[in-house]
Amino acid sequence: MKRALGWLIAIPLLLAACGGQQAAQTGQPVEVTRIVEVTRVVEVTPAGGSAPAQPAATPAPAPAAPAGFGETLKAIQARGRLICGVNSQVPGFGFVDSAGAFSGFDIDYCKALAAAIFNDVSKIEYRPLTAEQRFAALQSGEIDVLIRNTTWTLTRDTDNGGNFVATTFYDGQGIMVPKASNITKLEDLSGATICVQKGTTTELNLADQMAARNLPYTPAVFEDANSTFAAYAEERCDAVTTDKSGLVSRRSVLPNPDDHVILDITLSKEPLGPMVRQGDDQWFDIVQWTVFVTFAAEEFGITSQNVDQLKETDTRPEVRRLLGADPNVDLGAKLGLSKDWAANIIRAVGNYAEIYDRNLGPNTKTAIPRGPNSLYTQGGLLYAPPFR
Amino acid sequence: MEAPPRSPSPLRLSRAFWRDERFIQIAVQILFLALVIWLGSVALRNMFTSLRQQGLALGFDFLNSGAGFDISDALIAYSSSDTFARALQVGLLNTILVSLLGIVLATILGIVVGVARLSSNWLVNRMAWVFVEIMRNVPLLVLLVFIYTAFFLKLPRARQAVSVGPVYLSNRGVAVPWGEPTDTWSLYVSILAGALVTGVLVGFAMRWWQERSGRPRPLVWPPLLTIAVIAAVGWIALPQPPLTLSYPEIAGFNFQGGRVLSPEFMALLIGLVIYTAGFIGEVVRAGIQAVPKGQVEAARALGLNPARTLRLVVFPQALRLIIPPITNQYLNLTKNSTLAVAIGYPDLFAVSGTIINQTGRAVEMIAVVMAVYLMLSLLTSLIMNWYNRRVRLVER
Numbered sequence: 001m002k003r004a005l006g007w008l009i010a011i012p013l014l015l016a017a018c019g020g021q022q023a024a025q026t027g028q029p030v031e032v033t034r035i036v037e038v039t040r041v042v043e044v045t046p047a048g049g050s051a052p053a054q055p056a057a058t059p060a061p062a063p064a065a066p067a068g069f070g071e072t073l074k075a076i077q078a079r080g081r082l083i084c085g086v087n088s089q090v091p092g093f094g095f096v097d098s099a100g101a102f103s104g105f106d107i108d109y110c111k112a113l114a115a116a117i118f119n120d121v122s123k124i125e126y127r128p129l130t131a132e133q134r135f136a137a138l139q140s141g142e143i144d145v146l147i148r149n150t151t152w153t154l155t156r157d158t159d160n161g162g163n164f165v166a167t168t169f170y171d172g173q174g175i176m177v178p179k180a181s182n183i184t185k186l187e188d189l190s191g192a193t194i195c196v197q198k199g200t201t202t203e204l205n206l207a208d209q210m211a212a213r214n215l216p217y218t219p220a221v222f223e224d225a226n227s228t229f230a231a232y233a234e235e236r237c238d239a240v241t242t243d244k245s246g247l248v249s250r251r252s253v254l255p256n257p258d259d260h261v262i263l264d265i266t267l268s269k270e271p272l273g274p275m276v277r278q279g280d281d282q283w284f285d286i287v288q289w290t291v292f293v294t295f296a297a298e299e300f301g302i303t304s305q306n307v308d309q310l311k312e313t314d315t316r317p318e319v320r321r322l323l324g325a326d327p328n329v330d331l332g333a334k335l336g337l338s339k340d341w342a343a344n345i346i347r348a349v350g351n352y353a354e355i356y357d358r359n360l361g362p363n364t365k366t367a368i369p370r371g372p373n374s375l376y377t378q379g380g381l382l383y384a385p386p387f388r
Numbered sequence: 389m390e391a392p393p394r395s396p397s398p399l400r401l402s403r404a405f406w407r408d409e410r411f412i413q414i415a416v417q418i419l420f421l422a423l424v425i426w427l428g429s430v431a432l433r434n435m436f437t438s439l440r441q442q443g444l445a446l447g448f449d450f451l452n453s454g455a456g457f458d459i460s461d462a463l464i465a466y467s468s469s470d471t472f473a474r475a476l477q478v479g480l481l482n483t484i485l486v487s488l489l490g491i492v493l494a495t496i497l498g499i500v501v502g503v504a505r506l507s508s509n510w511l512v513n514r515m516a517w518v519f520v521e522i523m524r525n526v527p528l529l530v531l532l533v534f535i536y537t538a539f540f541l542k543l544p545r546a547r548q549a550v551s552v553g554p555v556y557l558s559n560r561g562v563a564v565p566w567g568e569p570t571d572t573w574s575l576y577v578s579i580l581a582g583a584l585v586t587g588v589l590v591g592f593a594m595r596w597w598q599e600r601s602g603r604p605r606p607l608v609w610p611p612l613l614t615i616a617v618i619a620a621v622g623w624i625a626l627p628q629p630p631l632t633l634s635y636p637e638i639a640g641f642n643f644q645g646g647r648v649l650s651p652e653f654m655a656l657l658i659g660l661v662i663y664t665a666g667f668i669g670e671v672v673r674a675g676i677q678a679v680p681k682g683q684v685e686a687a688r689a690l691g692l693n694p695a696r697t698l699r700l701v702v703f704p705q706a707l708r709l710i711i712p713p714i715t716n717q718y719l720n721l722t723k724n725s726t727l728a729v730a731i732g733y734p735d736l737f738a739v740s741g742t743i744i745n746q747t748g749r750a751v752e753m754i755a756v757v758m759a760v761y762l763m764l765s766l767l768t769s770l771i772m773n774w775y776n777r778r779v780r781l782v783e784r
Contacts, residue, residue: 132745139444139750160748161444192641193560198738199745204456207468218642219458220652221742222732231732234541236559236651238641279441 072276072283073117073336076144081123084110085143088128089225092249092359092366093149093169102126105359106147108349109168109274109291113145115348116290116341130224132199135160138277145287146275149243151201156275165288167273170372170381172266173202174244176251179261181238186213186265193218195237197228202242205268225250243270245360245368252365286335293342295384296322297351299375304350307343322387331387342387352382435751448756450747451476457742459734461650472743479739480760486653486735487722487764490660494721495714497661498668505673516669523666529727532659536731540651546638554635556643562654566647567631576622576630583618587611652733656725664721668714675710676702707779715772719765726761736760 076082086106087094094104102110111121127143138146139161149171150156152164175194177183186209196203198221210217220237222228229250232240240247244262251257274291276284297303300319302310311323320326323346324339332341349355352375360368374380405411439446451473458468463481466474504516523531541559544550549558556563591611598605623629636646679702687701726737740753747753 132741135745135748136750139748155747159444159450190640198732199742203458203742204468204746207456207458210458211468217458218460220460220732221734221738223729227732230537231541234537234559235545236541 069280070282070336072144072280073286076117080118081125082110082114082117082145083125083127083143084113085127085129085134085137085146085148086110087148087225088126090149090246090249091252092364092368093245094128094147095249096128103359105169105355106149108355108359109147109294110145112290112294112345112349112355113287115344116286116293116337119338119340119344119348121348130199131197132223135162138162138275141277144276144283149246149272150275151243152271152273153201161278162275163278163284164273164275165284166291167271167381168291169245169272171243171245171270171272173205173241173268173270174247174266175239175241175263176232176247176260177239177263178235179259183239184263186210186263186267187215189217189239190215191217192238193220193236195220195222195228195232195240197221197225197242198223200242201268201270206241209267229254241267243272245272248368249366282336286337289335290345292384292387293322293345294349294352294355295375295382296387297342297346298353298382299377299384302346302351303354304347307346311340311343318387439751444748446752448752450749450752455743456746459739461653461734472747475739475743476736476756479734479736482653482728482734483722483725483736484764486657486660486725486728486733489657490664490721490725491718493657493661494664494668494717497665498714498717499672501665501669502672502676505669506676519662520666520669523663524670526663528659528663528724529730531663532655532727532731535659536651536655540655543651546642549638554646556636556638559651560642561648561650563636563643563646563648565633565635566645568634570628570630570632572626572628573630576626579622580619583615583622586618587615590614650733652728652731655731656728656733656735659727660721660724663724664717667717667720671710671713671717672706675706678709679705704779708776708781711772711776711779715769715776718768718772722764722768723761 084107086102087104088096088102090104092104094102094106096102107126110124110126114121114124117123127137129137129143129146129148134146134148134150135156137143146162149169150164151171152167156162157164175186175189177189183189189210194206194217196206196219203219203221206217206219220231222231225242225246228240228242231237233254242250244266247262251260251262254260274287276287296318297307300316300322302319302323307323310319311325314320314323314325317326321329321331323343324330324332324341330339332339335341338344350358356370356373357363360366370380372381374382376383406415452471454468455470455472455475456468457475459466459475459478461482462478463485464474464478466478501516501519504512505520507513507516540561543557543559546558546560549556549560549563551557554565588611591607594605594607594610598607634645636643636648638644642648683701683705684697687697692700725735728735729738729741732738737757740757744750744753
């Protein structure tokens, strides 16, 4: 039995080892940082009195050492492609069509990143992930960036070993019911069965909201979006809940979309955006400023159509800096990218409005009013810091 | 092949020590152990390094923080304000419930199938054969998803539920009448325990009587009758019946009263039972066929009737062959219950998956889950090995 227990412990470690290999191989700079930290500790101790000033040969619990700065970009360039963790089941955000091609709002941000790094949107490997797999995939280094309608929360920013970079879509949790049920408010759902996807913030919000109103309900929890909505379509449950954007998008693929209504209630704030691993600040900046490029491009009226023309003709200084037209300023170099990185992004996927309209605009099946996802100049929440 | 050992001579003793067989044996073992330790330490170091780089620390304190999510099939009181540890207990109890029920039902069905495979009735024989072949050749996951989506989800809506007597079938699950305990329930439980003890005592008494008289005495029904009589008398004698039956009725969205067995639970249980029964059936058939024909003939020659031949001669011998492989099937069933995650039944593995997602503590949770399944498997093996020792041939 003891022997078996030994094996039991060894196996997860081996698994972790496979994932952590990359991190361990490049351990050199980490060592250096740790020694710096320790000497500081030694300097402080004599102030306390009689601590012997001995070199710290065995550093006690070392503080979290940052994984090497710039490692992720280097790895991506060496590999020749970006590995993007995405959703494959939410039309409009991340969806695989019958031909196996990925499309959607989140997918376009993967493309924007590939354009910034390689100026080639085909150099992406999409990794479809379930809600449950996504953080482990990011932690272990299986993916470079997670762009999969993931809600920004404090716990996820800390315990999950990742960092959210920016909000690309401001969402809120909604509830969809069959029109025939005549349900209009949350109280009508007392005693109902509600389908929800496992391991999501919506699962927690639902529990919170129902508990706050003292409403009994039965959750029916499913592994991924497909099985959640399949169960709802079979009326395994009386209602289904997820982000409103997800409801709109999934309603479009239900057998009779018009038979279902999304209630006019919002259970939560759901800021969705890309997430990167903790530790590599350069990569964090690249992803963050790639998002900001799309905001700024809309603000400045730069589109995928006119980007090359504006690069030549525009006289606004910030636009010239952004597009790499100013001979004296190279913003791309500060991120470890080429000078025309921003122009490449805009040429490949367009500005925020273009990305939005392509996937969620009025002419798509998954039309969602822009609402808070408008520029700050139009009363929305999208705001890019200065490109300077 | 080695040359036959020669008689040790003083000359041979001077052989170099690394060519000494005893030395090589020990050295290889030490080398292997060192390799294992080295691999383990590399893995461990690697894990700690990468965890540190991500600013993560190991620990189990998070289990005491609030879970925040609800679980549908909870056997113990649970709400979203309980802790992660409590949520894990809910999952564990679900796993144990489905495993225990699964093992009992799969054994019964498996024995029926195994005996049917040996039936001289062509139809029964062929039907059992088709059942076994389907179960053994379809992946369990496919079977589970099929039972769940193609059967349980396709059942009528709750309002149009099919009623089979007091039982309602709908895609909300199977609603069955259920006993609601009343004030006298706890007293009745102790009466039942007393009945069980008396029944066992009666069984021993009958056996003693059989051995003393040297003539066959009924061994099975007297103890059962004793238990039944005491249970019935207790039920009637109590001022208030210990259980009142509540029948399911459609009210609002779901059923009120009775007990609703969720479609996820039913699909998982049925899937596990029929899948495992296919394998157990073959084990049982093989065990019975392995008993030499001469044993049966000898029993008949001694004047035992066919039922006694099966019970006293064939089955005890078959059991010895059946127990070890059937233990494997029990372990498989328990482990296969983790496939519950595919159809949304909150077993231990499914709940731990949610916890990993909410807390990011993958390493800790996987370790916990593995330890728990190991414990369950070891417990099952322990019980089955004990039973195996009891039935195995006593060599003198």
